[in-house]
Amino acid sequence: MATKIRLARGGSKKRPFYRIVVSDTRMPRDGRFIEKLGTYNPLLAKDSEERVQMDLERVKHWLGEGAQVTDRVSRMLEAAGVLEKKTRNNPKKAVPGKKAQDRADEKAAKATAAAEAAAAPAEDAAEEAAAE
Template identity: 70%
Template sequence: MSMKIRLARGGSNKRPHYAIVATDSRMPRDGRFLEKLGTYNPLLAKDSEDRVKMDVERVQYWLGQGAQPTDRVARFLESAGLKAKVVRNNPKAAVPGKRMTELAKKKAARAAAPADAE
């Protein structure tokens, strides 16, 4: 059985509140879980200590059992010092898409056209 430590969403529309849970990876996001390990409230300020609350001992237990944290939970674990920081690199993040490259080419052509006319 592959285990995950992930977020389960709660709260109403536009007022999210998440539970950090240990669950079987085949279960739905907000479905059955084995244990609630903490909470995450994204509406609080980033420096608030109530934003992320975790039971560190239980998280370490589930990591010892082979549970894999999701990307967001892994960031929480890194900030808590439970996991080594991973260098993330997305080189395509700054590359503009097709439409923006076409617009940039058109703009450059328009800017070069009056210079050629003179």
């Protein structure tokens, strides 16, 4: 059976609360699970001790059994020191969109034109002073 360590959402509308659970991958997100490993309350401050609570021994047991970990839970386990930190790469995230690139190109063109226009009268004045 393929198992996964993931978050199961609870709590009321606009007030999320998650259980960290081990479940069969075929079960729904909030459905039947095998074992509850901890809780995650995103409404608490990031430095709060009660924001993420896990039974790390059971997590290690399930990882040894071959359970896969979702991305969000893997970040929590990396912070707890159970998993080694993965390198993530999203190179397209930093690239601005087409309209923003067009605006930047227009702005750069105007700036170079203004710099050339400002430099041209200064050069003419320097040539006239040298000729006299």
